[in-house]
Structure formats: C-alpha cells, structure tokens
Amino acid sequence: MLQVKAGRLEQLAVLFERHHLKLFNFFRKSGNSRPASEDLVQDTFMRMLKYAASYQESRNFMPWMYQIARNVAADAGRNAVHAGLQDAVEPDVLAADSMSDPETQQSLHDTEQRLRRALLRLSSDKRELVLLSRVRQLGTEDLARLFGCSASVIKVRLHRSLEQLREYFDNEDDQHPGS
Amino acid sequence: MNCEDCKPQLTDFSRDQLPAEMHASVMAHLRECPYCSREVAALRQIAALLDAEELPSAQLRQGFQARLEQTRLEQTSIERVGLEQASLEQERPVPSGGHQQRKRLSGLFHLLWPSRPVWACAYSVLLLCCGLVSGQLLPADSLGLSISGSATAVTQSANGAISEERLIQLCSVQNPRNSEIL
Numbered sequence: 269m270l271q272v273k274a275g276r277l278e279q280l281a282v283l284f285e286r287h288h289l290k291l292f293n294f295f296r297k298s299g300n301s302r303p304a305s306e307d308l309v310q311d312t313f314m315r316m317l318k319y320a321a322s323y324q325e326s327r328n329f330m331p332w333m334y335q336i337a338r339n340v341a342a343d344a345g346r347n348a349v350h351a352g353l354q355d356a357v358e359p360d361v362l363a364a365d366s367m368s369d370p371e372t373q374q375s376l377h378d379t380e381q382r383l384r385r386a387l388l389r390l391s392s393d394k395r396e397l398v399l400l401s402r403v404r405q406l407g408t409e410d411l412a413r414l415f416g417c418s419a420s421v422i423k424v425r426l427h428r429s430l431e432q433l434r435e436y437f438d439n440e441d442d443q444h445p446g447s
Numbered sequence: 448m449n450c451e452d453c454k455p456q457l458t459d460f461s462r463d464q465l466p467a468e469m470h471a472s473v474m475a476h477l478r479e480c481p482y483c484s485r486e487v488a489a490l491r492q493i494a495a496l497l498d499a500e501e502l503p504s505a506q507l508r509q510g511f512q513a514r515l516e517q518t519r520l521e522q523t524s525i526e527r528v529g530l531e532q533a534s535l536e537q538e539r540p541v542p543s544g545g546h547q548q549r550k551r552l553s554g555l556f557h558l559l560w561p562s563r564p565v566w567a568c569a570y571s572v573l574l575l576c577c578g579l580v581s582g583q584l585l586p587a588d589s590l591g592l593s594i595s596g597s598a599t600a601v602t603q604s605a606n607g608a609i610s611e612e613r614l615i616q617l618c619s620v621q622n623p624r625n626s627e628i629l
Binding site for chain 1: 496
C-alpha cells in the first residue's frame with residue numbers, strides 16, 4: 269500500500285489479487301447480491317486509491333482496508349435507500365430472492381443457505397463483527413478499533429453475536445427440516 | 448480450569464486467538480468436559496461455514512482493471528497538464544525596465560501608505576495641516592508682491608466700473624426719457 273501511496277498505481281492490482289476474494293465474500297455474506305458484491309469490491313479498491321495519501325505506515329493494512337469496505341457498504345446502503353431500492357432496506361428480501369435463483373440454489377450447500385439466512389437475521393453490526401472475526405489477519409485489538417470499543421467489550425459482543433447466530437442457525441434447522 | 452472459566456475463552460479459542468498457555472488450559476479442559484467440547488464443535492461448524500468462500504465472476508477482475516487503467520490515464524493527463532503549465536510559466540517574457548521601475552514605485556507607495564483606512568484618513572488630515580501651516584509660515588514678501596499687484600488691479604477695475612456708471616447717469620440726464628418727450 270505504501271508503494272501505491274508513492275504513486276505506483278499498478279501495485280494496487282497486487283493488493284486486489286490478494287484480498288478481493290475475502291472482500292467479495294464479506295459483502296456477499298452481508299446480504300448483497302453477486303453483482304452488487306462485485307461492484308462493492310471494485311468501489312473499495314478505488315476508494316483505497318483515493319485515500320491512499322491518508323494511509324500511514326504505522327497502521328495495519330487489514331483494519332484500514334476493512335474500515336473502507338464497511339464505509340463503502342454503508343454508503344451503498346444509504347444511496348440505495350435514497351434511490352428507493354428495496355433490497356438495501358430489507359436484506360432478508362434480497363436473501364430470499366437470491367435463494368430463489370436456481371443457479372444459486374445449486375451452487376450453495378443447504379447448510380450454507382441456512383447460515384446465510386441466520387446471518388441476515390442478525391443486526392448489521394453483529395453480522396459485520398461475526399464476519400470480520402473470521403478474517404485471520406484481524407485480531408481482537410483490530411476489531412476493537414474498527415468497532416470503536418475496548419478489546420474486552422468486543423470479546424463479549426462477539427461471544428453474544430455468535431450465540432445468537434447459533435440460535436438462529438438451529439431455528440432455521442427447525443423451520444426448514446427438509447433442508 | 449472449570450466450565451465457567453472456559454466458556455468466555457471459547458470464542459477466541461475457535462478463532463485461534465488465545466495465547467499458548469491459555470490455549471493449552473482450554474484444550475486440557477475440553478478433554479474432560481463433553482459440554483464445552485460440544486460448544487466448541489458447534490462454534491467450529493459455524494466458523495467452517497463462515498469460512499466457506501464463493502468465487503466471484505471474471506467480470507470483477509476485468510472491471511477492476513478497467514477502472515484502474517482509467518484512473519491511471521486520468522492521473523497521467525493531470526500530471527501532463529501540470530507540466531505544460533509549469534513550462535508556460537518559465538517561457539513567459541521578462542518585463543521591461545520602465546515597467547519594473549513603475550512596479551517598484553508603486554511598491555514604495557504601498558509601503559508608505561498606511562494599509563488601514565483609519566490611518567490613511569489621519570495621514571491625509573496630517574498632510575493637509577502641514578500644507579496650511581507651511582502656507583502661514585512662508586516669508587510675507589514672497590507672497591506680498593503678488594498680493595499688492597492683484598490689489599491694484601482690483602482697484603483699477605473698480606474705478607473703471609464706477610466711471611461707466613457715471614457716464615450712463617450723465618447720458619440719461621442729457622437725453623430725456625421717451626415718456627418725458629411724449
């Protein structure tokens with residue numbers, strides 16, 4: 269990222285190759301459609317380029333990138349609300365739509381579908397916390413900084429969010445016994 | 448370690464975020480406790496599902512590369528315009544000597560003239576007072592000649608005006624009015 273900051277834009281392609289898959293899945297599991305998630309990944313990298321000057325060597329790259337990704341997702345949600353798009357307001361509806369797509373149904377395993385539905389029942393903050401907790405490079409301190417609280421608070425929040433997710437996941441099992 | 452101590456550590460344990468010592472203690476407890484083992488198994492199942500990755504389409508990479516290329520071209524054109532402007536600045540003709548002198552004088556005036564309007568006004572009044580005082584203090588004979596000369600001219604013109612009035616009166620005496628003639 270420091271090289272990008274120094275004006276070597278082609279180095280952003282290297283970062284893209286390293287991180288686009290994780291970012292895509294972060295947006296996808298947050299309840300966005302495939303095309304929307306791809307757009308959000310592109311927007312994240314373009315915004316990284318825009319704010320490259322603000323990147324400091326002392327800061328970890330991963331929390332910085334995910335902070336930008338969160339902002340991009342939040343802005344996209346706000347814009348969709350202003351534009352009157354329903355899918356940003358009700359991610360559950362979007363999820364139901366994406367689940368009804370036969371290609372998606374084929375490609376996703378049943379348990380993954382259940383998990384996705386369970387994830388979408390969580391509040392956006394909890395969902396983001398759960399998803400970011402699975403990024404290996406983000407430690408508890410990084411998550412605490414991202415969510416603006418102490419490490420002990422983030423541990424408790426993560427624990428509760430995961431418990432809630434498990435509960436929803438099990439309920440999904442009861443609601444969809446055939447799956 | 449008992450279940451109460453173990454439970455808060457399970458989230459970090461399933462994320463491999465525990466320090467080595469704590470990790471070993473949790474592992475030792477899990478070997479003995481089926482309840483906590485089940486908890487960890489459930490957390491690991493969720494974690495495995497969360498870690499499952501979906502591949503994006505090839506359009507993502509193409510779209511990104513196109514946008515990056517566009518940004519790079521824009522930046523290059525901006526840099527080129529900047530360089531052209533800089534070269535134009537260097538090629539601009541040097542001003543002539545007279546122009547420079549005028550510029551220097553105007554700079555001196557600006558330096559002497561107060562910037563604030565109040566001070567400029569006071570400065571003007573001071574200049575006016577200096578003019579009046581210097582007019583009063585100048586030697587009298589330097590102005591005297593001109594004053595007496597002008598006084599004589601005024602007297603002569605006044606006398607001329609009086610004689611003209613008298614001439615008109617005499618004419619009117621010698622020549623009776625038209626009404627009197629009638």
